[in-house]
Amino acid sequence: MAGLYFEEFTVGQTFAHEVRRTVTDMDNMMFSSLTFNPAALHIDHAYAAGTEFGRPLMNSIFTLGLVIGLSVQDTTFGTTVANLGMTDTTFPKPVFAGDTIHSRTTVLELRPSKSRPGQGIVTFEHVGLNQDDEIVCRTVRNALMLARPQ
Structure with missing residues (x-):
């Protein structure tokens, strides 16, 4: 099992996740479509060209999911019971x-x-x-984790 059990974590422990992911226009179009988000800023290149960004922004919820997803292999793969919530989520720079x-x-x-x-x-x-x-992207997430089996 790649994920860690509850008692294998320590406060202050930091993971620099090795897996990286280049995001694509297809990711943005597909995610926006699957989540019924018709915001022109994500899916309309002509519209986005007239904005301060000059091109479509990646859907921020996709970015949030990717950032957490990149952490799974090192931390919670197979040991998470449930996500309990996320707070303090910010997107200080755009993703393209x-x-x-x-x-x-x-x-x-x-x-x-x-x-x-x-x-x-x-x-x-x-x-x-x-x-x-x-x-x-930055977020604080509470996760309910399995303890090591007795």
């Missing part, structure tokens, strides 16, 4: 097709579950960066 995104995760807090024996809550900070190491 052709950008290569990588991710870094830090463990902020740990606590055993009061209502679910054998599980615990891990608070992660996920930071997404582009190919120039500029932060493009």
Whole structure:
């Protein structure tokens, strides 16, 4: 199992995830279509050319999902019970097709579950960066994690 169990995490532990992903126009079109988001800023090149960005922006929810997804192999693959929520999500820089995104995760807090024996809550900070190491996404996520089997 690639994921870590609850007690294998420590506060302050940081993961620099090796897997990177170059995002494409197809990713943006497909994600926006699948989520019924018709915002011209994501799917209309002619419209986007007239904006301050001059081209379509990657859908920020796609970016958020990718940043968290890039963390899974090193942290939670097979050991997550559920995502409990995300807070403090920001997108300080835009993402465009052709950008290569990588991710870094830090463990902020740990606590055993009061209502679910054998599980615990891990608070992660996920930071997404582009190919120039500029932060493009940051979020704090609470995940319910399996404890090591007894």
